[in-house]
C-alpha cells in the first residue's frame with residue numbers, strides 16, 4: 001500500500017505530510033536538499049512530495065518549511081515558522097551547508 005503508513009490504529013497518508021501549493025512552488029528543490037532525513041522527493045511534475053516512510057522518519061525540524069522562499073510548502077505537523085526574513089536567512093545558510101556537505105561526499 002504505497003503512500004500510506006500505519007501508526008497504531010491510525011492510517012496516515014504520507015503524501016499529505018509535505019504538500020506544496022502548486023500555484024506558489026517554483027520547483028527549486030531547496031526543500032528536497034535541506035531535508036536531513038531525506039524524506040522529500042520530487043514527483044513526475046517536479047513538485048516535492050513525501051517519500052518512503054516519511055511520516056515515521058520526519059523529525060519535524062521544519063527546515064523544509066523555513067527554506068521555502070515563496071511560502072509554498074505546507075507541512076502537516078509543522079507550519080511555516082518563519083514569515084520572517086531572519087528565519088529564511090538561517091534556512092538558506094543551512095541549505096548551503098548541506099549542499100556543500102553533499103558535494104564533498106559526492107552525493108547528488
Ligand code: SF4
Nearest residue numbers: 025026028029031068
Ligand atoms: S522549497 Fe518551496 S518552492 Fe522550492 S521546491 Fe520546495 S516547495 Fe517548491
Ligand code: SF4
Nearest residue numbers: 035058059061062064
Ligand atoms: S520537517 Fe525536517 S525532517 Fe521533516 S520533511 Fe521537513 S526538512 Fe525533512
